[in-house]
Amino acid sequence: MPRYTGRVTGTPAHGGRPRSERARVAVLHAVDDLLVEIGYAAMTMKGIAQRAGVGRQTVYRWWSTKAEILFEASVIDAASELAPDPQDTTAEDVTAYLEAVSRFLTGSAAGAAYRALLGEAQHDPAVAGLLATTDLLGDSARPVIERAIGRGDLPAQTDVDQAVAQLVGPLFFRVVSGYRDQALSPRRLAADFLRRPPMP
Amino acid sequence: MPRYTGRVTGTPAHGGRPRSERARVAVLHAVDDLLVEIGYAAMTMKGIAQRAGVGRQTVYRWWSTKAEILFEASVIDAASELAPDPQDTTAEDVTAYLEAVSRFLTGSAAGAAYRALLGEAQHDPAVAGLLATTDLLGDSARPVIERAIGRGDLPAQTDVDQAVAQLVGPLFFRVVSGYRDQALSPRRLAADFLRRPPMP
Amino acid sequence: MPRYTGRVTGTPAHGGRPRSERARVAVLHAVDDLLVEIGYAAMTMKGIAQRAGVGRQTVYRWWSTKAEILFEASVIDAASELAPDPQDTTAEDVTAYLEAVSRFLTGSAAGAAYRALLGEAQHDPAVAGLLATTDLLGDSARPVIERAIGRGDLPAQTDVDQAVAQLVGPLFFRVVSGYRDQALSPRRLAADFLRRPPMP
Amino acid sequence: MPRYTGRVTGTPAHGGRPRSERARVAVLHAVDDLLVEIGYAAMTMKGIAQRAGVGRQTVYRWWSTKAEILFEASVIDAASELAPDPQDTTAEDVTAYLEAVSRFLTGSAAGAAYRALLGEAQHDPAVAGLLATTDLLGDSARPVIERAIGRGDLPAQTDVDQAVAQLVGPLFFRVVSGYRDQALSPRRLAADFLRRPPMP
DNA sequence: GGCTAATCGAGACGGTACGTCACGTCTTACT
DNA sequence: AGTAAGACGTGACGTACCGTCTCGATTAGCC
Numbered sequence: 117m118p119r120y121t122g123r124v125t126g127t128p129a130h131g132g133r134p135r136s137e138r139a140r141v142a143v144l145h146a147v148d149d150l151l152v153e154i155g156y157a158a159m160t161m162k163g164i165a166q167r168a169g170v171g172r173q174t175v176y177r178w179w180s181t182k183a184e185i186l187f188e189a190s191v192i193d194a195a196s197e198l199a200p201d202p203q204d205t206t207a208e209d210v211t212a213y214l215e216a217v218s219r220f221l222t223g224s225a226a227g228a229a230y231r232a233l234l235g236e237a238q239h240d241p242a243v244a245g246l247l248a249t250t251d252l253l254g255d256s257a258r259p260v261i262e263r264a265i266g267r268g269d270l271p272a273q274t275d276v277d278q279a280v281a282q283l284v285g286p287l288f289f290r291v292v293s294g295y296r297d298q299a300l301s302p303r304r305l306a307a308d309f310l311r312r313p314p315m316p
Numbered sequence: 317m318p319r320y321t322g323r324v325t326g327t328p329a330h331g332g333r334p335r336s337e338r339a340r341v342a343v344l345h346a347v348d349d350l351l352v353e354i355g356y357a358a359m360t361m362k363g364i365a366q367r368a369g370v371g372r373q374t375v376y377r378w379w380s381t382k383a384e385i386l387f388e389a390s391v392i393d394a395a396s397e398l399a400p401d402p403q404d405t406t407a408e409d410v411t412a413y414l415e416a417v418s419r420f421l422t423g424s425a426a427g428a429a430y431r432a433l434l435g436e437a438q439h440d441p442a443v444a445g446l447l448a449t450t451d452l453l454g455d456s457a458r459p460v461i462e463r464a465i466g467r468g469d470l471p472a473q474t475d476v477d478q479a480v481a482q483l484v485g486p487l488f489f490r491v492v493s494g495y496r497d498q499a500l501s502p503r504r505l506a507a508d509f510l511r512r513p514p515m516p
Numbered sequence: 517m518p519r520y521t522g523r524v525t526g527t528p529a530h531g532g533r534p535r536s537e538r539a540r541v542a543v544l545h546a547v548d549d550l551l552v553e554i555g556y557a558a559m560t561m562k563g564i565a566q567r568a569g570v571g572r573q574t575v576y577r578w579w580s581t582k583a584e585i586l587f588e589a590s591v592i593d594a595a596s597e598l599a600p601d602p603q604d605t606t607a608e609d610v611t612a613y614l615e616a617v618s619r620f621l622t623g624s625a626a627g628a629a630y631r632a633l634l635g636e637a638q639h640d641p642a643v644a645g646l647l648a649t650t651d652l653l654g655d656s657a658r659p660v661i662e663r664a665i666g667r668g669d670l671p672a673q674t675d676v677d678q679a680v681a682q683l684v685g686p687l688f689f690r691v692v693s694g695y696r697d698q699a700l701s702p703r704r705l706a707a708d709f710l711r712r713p714p715m716p
Numbered sequence: 717m718p719r720y721t722g723r724v725t726g727t728p729a730h731g732g733r734p735r736s737e738r739a740r741v742a743v744l745h746a747v748d749d750l751l752v753e754i755g756y757a758a759m760t761m762k763g764i765a766q767r768a769g770v771g772r773q774t775v776y777r778w779w780s781t782k783a784e785i786l787f788e789a790s791v792i793d794a795a796s797e798l799a800p801d802p803q804d805t806t807a808e809d810v811t812a813y814l815e816a817v818s819r820f821l822t823g824s825a826a827g828a829a830y831r832a833l834l835g836e837a838q839h840d841p842a843v844a845g846l847l848a849t850t851d852l853l854g855d856s857a858r859p860v861i862e863r864a865i866g867r868g869d870l871p872a873q874t875d876v877d878q879a880v881a882q883l884v885g886p887l888f889f890r891v892v893s894g895y896r897d898q899a900l901s902p903r904r905l906a907a908d909f910l911r912r913p914p915m916p
Numbered sequence: 917g918g919c920t921a922a923t924c925g926a927g928a929c930g931g932t933a934c935g936t937c938a939c940g941t942c943t944t945a946c947t
Numbered sequence: 948a949g950t951a952a953g954a955c956g957t958g959a960c961g962t963a964c965c966g967t968c969t970c971g972a973t974t975a976g977c978c
Contacts (some may be wrong), residue, residue: 136950156439160938171951176940235438237494238431239356248494278486279498282508285485286478292492294437294448300478304514308482312512332927333969339929360959371930376961532922533974539924555840571925576966637894638835639756648894678886678900684910685885686878692892692973694837694848699876705729708770708882714904721931732953733943739955758941771956 193224216300394426413501594626614702763823794826
């Protein structure tokens with residue numbers, strides 16, 4: 117799991133000590149760990165810095181809020197969890213995707229981070245803007261829809277955005293609105309989704 | 317708008333000054349106002365007390381967190397916003413309901429409160445528990461589903477919980493995941509929902 | 517120890533429930549107990565009322581401050597502790613009195629109450645005024661001085677107030693300024709006092 | 717009046733912003749001012765911080781209680797007020813000292829601070845311990861006694877601690893027990909003290 | 917024996933200080 | 948110049964007690 121390896125800032129323009137890669141990675145790992153150990157609400161900038169063995173100022177220099185750190189630490193990497201291998205039939209393809217979504221939202225650490233940020237975004241416009249830069253679920257669902265269209269299992273004129281919402285929405289609703297435990301069956305949702313194509 | 321009129325606690329068993337209805341209503345109104353004016357995140361227990369012209373201890377005596385106050389202030393009353401008059405045909409009935417949901421989630425003050433609480437619930441189990449006591453969207457969608465079954469427009473063996481998720485989920489997903497502006501069409505969602513009845 | 521038996525207020529002018537003697541005594545005992553158990557600083561009006569099994573308003577109705585209650589509870593009765601039986605010789609008389617003072621200031625519960633109030637009086641004029649109504653040590657020392665004058669062991673023109681201060685002051689200073697443990701010898705103080713009679 | 721110039725803490729071992737001398741001095745001056753303006757009882761940690769233009773946490777970081785601040789602010793410096801220049805004769809020396817004591821206890825701001833702390837010490841062991849670190853009156857009286865012994869005006873075997881109490885006690889008693897106004901004459905007290913030496 | 921009125925215990929009321937915590941900024945010495 | 952450390956001013960946290968108020972219940976003297 118080779119994470120946090122890409123440099124974010126280039127070589128500094130002129131002079132000065134370069135940004136410490138060690139510090140950057142330590143902060144991202146600290147956020148990951150703390151999310152699991154104490155949860156998003158209990159995380160503090162101070163705690164993150166201490167856990168990372170890093171000065172407080174260093175954290176503020178590169179990130180504004182814990183949401184930003186968490187976003188960089190978890191959410192981007194999370195895209196891979198939402199990209200299962202394409203399957204031979206559309207039914208299997210869609211089912212596999214919905215299973216991935218379900219696993220992501222209920223079981224994965226990255227999913228927990230995503231839900232935490234999503235929650236914060238409901239009342240913090242800054243976080244909302246942050247999340248808006250990456251339509252995590254939408255971007256992962258779109259290829260599935262497009263493969264189905266390509267195979268002729270959905271009409272060519274399908275409104276992709278609406279189809280995405282119809283595909284992901286039911287699962288998303290159940291998890292986010294609090295009924296995490298009584299998950300819906302991805303197989304049955306996939307079948308219903310495909311039974312009759314969305315209207316153009 | 318005759319809100320906050322019901323007494324919450326009965327007459328005390330014996331002795332003691334009774335709870336001040338004035339204070340209770342003042343707090344609930346203060347929370348309503350502050351949610352609109354400064355938003356959920358900026359609301360503090362201290363600010364609520366001051367705005368209500370009430371002692372801080374008095375707030376803590378009856379509510380533990382701002383989430384609890386907001387819940388009592390907004391969410392219960394919100395149910396009415398989600399109960400449009402039944403329509404003659406199932407298509408119109410479902411469409412009217414989805415329009416109400418859309419209005420509630422994007423335009424209403426009570427809906428803003430609900431989304432704020434929903435957000436908090438993603439990382440605060442106490443708030444999650446609070447919301448679990450009232451399945452706001454589910455409870456409002458169920459009668460719509462049941463009316464459709466009664467009319468024979470959905471199969472009698474329909475899994476109601478799944479149908480609720482399929483009905484509400486797409487809209488919910490779009491709003492909560494941040495695409496509040498590019499709303500989906502309730503009419504088209506209703507049509508698709510009915511063309512593609514959930515499998516039993 | 518027949519304490520707290522006198523009525524403080526007379527019969528009311530007309531009608532009304534009379535003051536409860538039970539409540540009055542309960543409060544005074546509660547203050548006595550609490551002073552020993554938790555100390556003056558930790559005593560609160562609320563705690564006194566609860567300990568006495570009495571309403572808070574009832575306490576406030578009859579006393580303004582905890583100092584007032586403590587004064588009524590302990591200090592007045594304390595006078596008896598400072599009035600040892602007169603002795604045959606002046607030396608023995610003065611020694612016996614200083615022993616009583618020493619015991620009162622360092623060992624007695626009433627003495628602890630007195631010191632607590634004396635302390636409060638250093639920065640609370642109300643308490644200072646309260647204590648000024650009864651010159652506890654002065655009133656008890658004056659008879660001793662006067663007996664000594666009567667026996668001819670002090671000059672007839674002795675300034676009694678100054679003599680009182682010279683008699684009591686050394687012990688008082690040691691105790692109040694914090695050297696409670698290394699008490700002075702009443703016998704030696706008495707001897708010095710009499711060898712060095714105050715100048716008129 | 718070059719007060720509050722000594723550093724209390726040394727240079728930190730490594731790193732970290734050093735303690736702000738500005739904040740330290742501001743707090744000590746604020747306590748001095750507030751003692752005079754509103755009195756000890758009305759002083760609060762919050763008020764001190766505000767008056768000093770300093771964060772509340774900063775006050776707590778360096779002092780635990782207002783007593784501790786007041787002690788550092790006033791009492792140590794007070795020693796100078798209790799050290800009048802030695803006089804040629806013992807009678808004048810003792811008289812000058814008692815006059816200084818009288819002035820300190822009744823007229824000086826540092827004396828007011830000392831009495832306030834002394835009062836608090838009667839019911840707060842922590843303050844008692846604080847005051848025990850500096851025997852303000854004892855330490856100032858001892859040189860006077862020793863000079864008198866040196867001049868042969870007191871016997872060589874004099875019990876110095878007892879002599880201190882006998883010297884300072886009468887004045888102390890009058891002031892602390894509430895009769896601040898009707899002060900005793902330092903001259904007469906000095907004369908009586910020296911008329912016949914204390915017994916060894 | 918009913919009326920009047922002040923008391924009683926209880927406990928909620930609006931305030932305010934407590935001591936703690938995290939915020940985001942700053943000022944050091946060190947690398 | 949960037950870093951770890953940690954003090955800085957700010958302000959919310961939840962608790963405790965303040966002194967006041969509002970209850971229903973009680974307890975006397977008076978008609």
